Amino acid sequence: MEFRDILAISGQPGLYRYIARSTNGVIVEALVDGKRTNSSGTAKISALAEIAIYTETEELPLWQVFEKFYAYTGGKPTIDVKSDAELLKKTFGDVIPDYDRERVHVSDMKKVVSWFNILVNAGMTDFRIDKSEDKKDEE
DSSP states (O other): GGGGGEEETSSOSSSSEEEETTEEEEEEETTTTTTTEEETSSEEEEEGOOOOOESSEEHHHHHHHHHHHHHHTTTOOSSOOTTTTHHHHHHHHHTTTBBOOSSOOHHHHHHHHHHHHHHHHTTTTOSOOTTHHHHHHOO
């Protein structure tokens, strides 16, 4: 499972893996239960690879946020998405100390925490998009 194939669909809970195009949209597979469905071409579909979190200096791609969470939790799911707002803010601040406190809302934190937990529970351990960076580092 590649991070670039993971999608969020507006109005539908959870995350989905892109399978193929269909005549009316895209075929996706839910990460939670593995059920395949056709998502309409009119649905708002966002690839997680294109989402970023605001920091004080730049936008941090979501895959890097997830890597930081993975290191913070030791590869285990993080706090419950239903935790109180103060615990969410504290945890987010521990993981990303320079996140923009004006533009990153608690609802955004809940999505990030929920998505991270879904991905970890689905067995994802590598969130990087460009795996060729590893090969450059090894040279």
